[in-house]
Amino acid sequence: MTTEHTAVQQNDDDLFEHHAFTVDKGQAPLRIDKYLMNRIENATRNKIQTAAKEGSIYVNDAQVKQNYKVKPLDKIRVLFEHPPYEYLLTPEDIPLDIVYEDDDLLVINKAAGMVVHPGHGNYSGTLINALVFHFENLPNNSSERPGLVHRIDKDTSGLLVVAKTEHAMTHLSKQFFNKTSEREYVAIVWGNMEEDEGRIEGHIGRHPKNRLQNTV
Structure with missing residues (x-):
């Protein structure tokens, strides 16, 4: 591979x-x-x-x-x-919807349309740009992204946990890695659904023909 x-x-x-x-x-x-x-x-x-x-x-x-x-x-x-441009973090005065905060972490309600961290084609206006403006000395994760413990897609709205200390970064990252934290997603679907409920299993990976898409 x-x-x-x-x-x-x-x-x-x-x-x-x-x-x-x-x-x-x-x-x-x-x-x-x-x-x-x-x-x-x-x-x-x-x-x-x-x-x-x-x-x-x-x-x-x-x-x-x-x-x-x-x-x-x-x-x-x-x-x-x-x-790489995604590592050139410029602080930007972007409002944050903080729903919880203490000395170790904060929980942010990310709006749909906001990119979580800089990447190809999105080097400004991201959640990380806002975080480094509003908070000093956030700990870096393994990808050198301040405070970030997990992420959600650009067009997905929802809650994100951000670490404010090295201790919080270590323990929160371990929880997400071990899947001991619980996350719930709500989505609107359309079409002729044969079943009212069910389970979908599969590994999500890069689409073989379009690198900008993922597929199961």
Whole structure:
């Protein structure tokens, strides 16, 4: 399986890693610009070729050009001089609907339409931008996102728990990981439902043809 991650790590040359992939064992030879087009959201071939010409694409720690053909188990990294935009957190004076707060945590009612954390195409106006404006020294989670213990989708409204201390971050994250906390979702559905109630089971993953969608 191809693996991917993004990070704000600097190497010795003061470059920041934006994308990293390990090529599948069964990968047939393929130009790296085509390979990366299929794996980076909204990346155009022109942008990838420009990055290669500027020396930003590395395979097994060596710079490569756009016509390099990837091989099984190649380690591909895309490095730039600036951090990924989703990590450049700018405080923004956005009102928060806080329904509960104490010294350790707060519970926020997130409105539909608000993105929880910055990501591709959403670098401002997010809940995180509002949190870093209203609260100082929020603890970072494992993805360097201040206070965030869990998330809900942009178009979903509902309650989000935010950690205010390292102690709260550790214990709340453990509860969500171990599924000892309970969450309830309410949704409006339409269509001809054969049953009044039931259970749906399945693993949600990235849609194989559209990386902006998930599927079961």
